[in-house]
Amino acid sequence: MIPKQLREELLDHVASAVTPREAAVEVMRALQAFYGWLTDEAVDEAAEILSLSPLQVEELATFYEMIYRRPVGKRVIHLCDSISCWSAGAESMMAYLRKSLGIDEGGTTENGIFTLVPCACLGNCGEGPTMLIGETLYGSLTPERLDQILEEEREGVRCLDN
Ligand code: FES
Numbered sequence: 394m395i396p397k398q399l400r401e402e403l404l405d406h407v408a409s410a411v412t413p414r415e416a417a418v419e420v421m422r423a424l425q426a427f428y429g430w431l432t433d434e435a436v437d438e439a440a441e442i443l444s445l446s447p448l449q450v451e452e453l454a455t456f457y458e459m460i461y462r463r464p465v466g467k468r469v470i471h472l473c474d475s476i477s478c479w480s481a482g483a484e485s486m487m488a489y490l491r492k493s494l495g496i497d498e499g500g501t502t503e504n505g506i507f508t509l510v511p512c513a514c515l516g517n518c519g520e521g522p523t524m525l526i527g528e529t530l531y532g533s534l535t536p537e538r539l540d541q542i543l544e545e546e547r548e549g550v551r552c553l554d555n
Pocket residue numbers: 473474475476477478479513514515516517518519521523
């Protein structure tokens with residue numbers, strides 16, 4: 394169960410929204426940040442906070458690709474595979490990530506740090522290939538840059554764990 398203070402903040406947020414659905418993404422993201430992914434318990438809590446049914450929350454959750462209904466790594470890599478990034482070499486960046494992380498698309502590394510997923514346009518089409526990790530957008534990707542970013546993200550996880 395989420396802390397009382399977070400629950401109250403989310404209820405305030407829902408109260409200030411025009412409709413509960415408008416606040417749904419924010420509520421689901423907050424619960425996901427707390428649990429690591431949108432667990433069944435989180436769906437029930439989101440439903441209660443939003444005054445929606447769990448099924449309605451479930452439908453919304455499956456619509457948004459940044460909401461995870463299964464366990465994911467501490468860092469989820471969303472690599473854009475839409476047209477501009479694809480033509481800038483996203484496919485070879487995906488192949489490089491698969492190889493260097495030792496996972497397929499949708500997979501999570503054994504150490505639980507990274508999950509790799511393709512995604513639709515991230516709005517950074519002029520600087521493809523582009524990926525998003527957490528709130529950080531990375532453009533103009535190359536294998537060298539990927540190595541550097543992965544190491545920085547690993548370091549970030551290590552710092553949080555210690
Ligand atoms: S096509 Fe990749 S960011 Fe738009």
